Amino acid sequence: MRPVIALLTDYGTRDGFVGTLRGVIKRLSPFVDLVDITHQIPAQDILSASFVLAETAPYFPSETVFLAVVDPTVGTSRKAIIARNSWGLFVCPDNGLLSRVHLKSPLEHIVSIENPKYTLQTQSTTFHGRDIFAPVAAYLSRGESMDVFGPPLEEITLLESPKPIHHVDGSIEGRIIHIDVYGNLISNIPYMKAEEGAHAEWILGEKSFSGIKQTYADVDEGNFVAVKGSHGYCELSINKGNASHVLGVKRGDKVILSIKPDS
Amino acid sequence: MRPVIALLTDYGTRDGFVGTLRGVIKRLSPFVDLVDITHQIPAQDILSASFVLAETAPYFPSETVFLAVVDPTVGTSRKAIIARNSWGLFVCPDNGLLSRVHLKSPLEHIVSIENPKYTLQTQSTTFHGRDIFAPVAAYLSRGESMDVFGPPLEEITLLESPKPIHHVDGSIEGRIIHIDVYGNLISNIPYMKAEEGAHAEWILGEKSFSGIKQTYADVDEGNFVAVKGSHGYCELSINKGNASHVLGVKRGDKVILSIKPDS
Amino acid sequence: MRPVIALLTDYGTRDGFVGTLRGVIKRLSPFVDLVDITHQIPAQDILSASFVLAETAPYFPSETVFLAVVDPTVGTSRKAIIARNSWGLFVCPDNGLLSRVHLKSPLEHIVSIENPKYTLQTQSTTFHGRDIFAPVAAYLSRGESMDVFGPPLEEITLLESPKPIHHVDGSIEGRIIHIDVYGNLISNIPYMKAEEGAHAEWILGEKSFSGIKQTYADVDEGNFVAVKGSHGYCELSINKGNASHVLGVKRGDKVILSIKPDS
Numbered sequence A, B, C: 001m002r003p004v005i006a007l008l009t010d011y012g013t014r015d016g017f018v019g020t021l022r023g024v025i026k027r028l029s030p031f032v033d034l035v036d037i038t039h040q041i042p043a044q045d046i047l048s049a050s051f052v053l054a055e056t057a058p059y060f061p062s063e064t065v066f067l068a069v070v071d072p073t074v075g076t077s078r079k080a081i082i083a084r085n086s087w088g089l090f091v092c093p094d095n096g097l098l099s100r101v102h103l104k105s106p107l108e109h110i111v112s113i114e115n116p117k118y119t120l121q122t123q124s125t126t127f128h129g130r131d132i133f134a135p136v137a138a139y140l141s142r143g144e145s146m147d148v149f150g151p152p153l154e155e156i157t158l159l160e161s162p163k164p165i166h167h168v169d170g171s172i173e174g175r176i177i178h179i180d181v182y183g184n185l186i187s188n189i190p191y192m193k194a195e196e197g198a199h200a201e202w203i204l205g206e207k208s209f210s211g212i213k214q215t216y217a218d219v220d221e222g223n224f225v226a227v228k229g230s231h232g233y234c235e236l237s238i239n240k241g242n243a244s245h246v247l248g249v250k251r252g253d254k255v256i257l258s259i260k261p262d263s
Helices: A017-028 A046-059 A099-104 A128-141 A243-247 B017-028 B046-059 B099-104 B128-141 B243-247 C017-028 C046-059 C099-104 C128-141 C243-247
Strands: A004-009 A033-038 A064-069 A080-085 A088-093 A109-112 A172-179 A185-190 A199-204 A207-210 A224-228 A233-238 A254-260 B004-009 B033-038 B064-069 B080-085 B088-093 B109-112 B172-179 B185-190 B199-204 B207-210 B224-228 B233-238 B254-260 C004-009 C033-038 C064-069 C080-085 C088-093 C109-112 C172-179 C185-190 C199-204 C207-210 C224-228 C233-238 C254-260
Touching (some): A004 A017, A004 A046, A004 A128, A017 A064, A017 C004, A033 A046, A033 B017, A046 A099, A046 B017, A064 A128, A080 A128, A088 A128, A172 A233, A185 A243, A185 A254, A199 A224, A207 A224, B004 B046, B004 C017, B017 B033, B017 B064, B017 B128, B033 B046, B033 C017, B046 B064, B046 B088, B046 B099, B046 B172, B046 C017, B064 B128, B080 B128, B088 B128, B172 B233, B185 B243, B185 B254, B199 B224, B233 B243, C004 C046, C004 C128, C017 C033, C017 C064, C033 C046, C046 C064, C046 C099, C080 C128, C088 C128, C172 C233, C185 C243, C199 C224, C207 C224
Parallel strands (some): A004 A033, A004 A064, A064 A088, B004 B064, C004 C033, C004 C064
Antiparallel strands (some): A080 A088, A080 A109, A172 A185, B185 B233, B199 B207, B199 B254, C080 C109, C172 C254, C199 C207, C199 C254, C224 C233
16 A cells, blocks of 8 residues: 555645645655645634544545644644544644544544654754654654654643534524535534424524525525535535625534424 | 546635545545646636646546546536546536537547445535545546446537637637636637738727737737637737736637738 | 656646646656645746745755746747756756756756757647646656757856845845745845844834744734744744735845844
């Protein structure tokens, strides 16, 4: 099996930052396959990185090394870590980036990256992607054991993920946990809570609408629709429109789902 | 020869969609070479996808598998298909995306993707790229015969491509069939109709200008110029400017070319 | 060692241009590893390309072929060249793009690309990336000697890089030589001129501030900070802000550094 390093950063693609990461890795691990998840996580948005990483990682080959760098506190005392779960190995700053990965497939072993043998000599205080994370990922992809990089850690930083609240009246209060590039609003309400055909009523800010559909095109263009999102959660959208812009909804906003009895 | 999958989508690069496709493919076909054409086709713009795919595909190795997903009717009854021509294999929704490919190198064999053995178990109604197209492309890249995926199709959806009209007065009425990222206007008038040095007169909306040049820099900055575009068609541009913005020209707009007798 | 071609262009990623380059290369050199530096150099900005190339190239494997196309004078008499230094081989138009590469690791051998055997038959006047640079890079990655492509050149176009000026009063007058995607201002003043803890005073346009820090987060959000940039130069930034936008500073603007005696 050819080793794979999957990359996720907020470096953008307009400058040389990502190219530098790739060069560092290729120099140390010439046979690795570099596969981009995205480099356009909104700048310093750890929650977004955490969501996207947890939703894409399970689709990769199981020995993949995930190099994930969204690092607003680079150069401070925050640790650099390697963590392992059933999906593969994760190399990243310890700032909560693995919160949703851990929720979906618990981390089994974590080490703190401290061995200077595996990082670049000319270490900067602002570009640990190049100087620490990329070389460590490269060595891991060559089969180096994670324990050579530093001592085990008992715990890491985890950001809380909001859970849906079940009210006495039977309604479910969820939160928007991610907004994708199309402006689709991904809630934390699992799809099985609202099977298609049920008399679902949604309240989102000042807007309310009903129903749950198979796909966007099941309503007319410009109309609101709730669908089973590809992540397995209820997703609130406008067919061929941008629900986030139209409603002014932001991540963390509340959404209420009521299932009406079949009358 | 190492197998190649070339990817073209409108998923954008800001979310995890493309990363997920890549993961799914790498898991099923570890030795494939993933090569991006673009993931920034304007959202749901089948005509643009059709143009870009037909202009890039002939440059790829001849056994390439092209995975092309611009899929505004995902989840409806539109078919998922595999088609073969002299350039390679195409995996895509049956919505007209192959129209210009077929025009340039006729499709020889088409099947409807129906065999559930080759798609992901957890099938969504909104992300067939991940659940159907990516795994099918992966299996094809491993050498699976296209006939195992489903029954042959006699015909597919083709969108009409406008052809230049030759008027009695000798003028040619063309259409703008593509606008590139620089705002260059690509017409459907083949370059041989307007060899350099001929007394060409162009009418485009309210603007008229004359001549045809070797390259953009043959006119002063900010001036209009018609050149032999890299696609083989007459291309209308502004040297170091954006012709589409300046003229307000859109795809489908008319352009008139008159060749004046050498006086 | 698997051969690597690293790509840097201003083609953007929204059209088929980069996909075409990749296809051309893969067809001629199936086993090459294609690694993107960036395709989003600002359109026709040779200085920016020169900076990014010189800052990323040294991190790549030493036999890398760098394919760099920012080519505002495509189709004119400007030469197409191959150049070699300790980092690898560079294939590009002769327009100054290698200026900073040469400054950091002198070019040792240069040839003019003239042998039509190694370029595409259907040569356009507007897309030499596809027709000349990509095939030449592909042949080089297969081990072809650079001398088969054309005659040696004694010199190439070099753009002058401003050097810091040391004034009699001990102050240093530098220039902003690059602005990254975050709006950080990279000066041409090497970091050792302003070690951390020194009483550094900065004047940048109408703004003055003092100090030099380890990392952005050493000042409060929204404050100005000078740090050791990852390129080794003094970098002027706003913690979690965009210094370029806030100050209206452009590339080439002046910055004054005064080191005050430890009082």
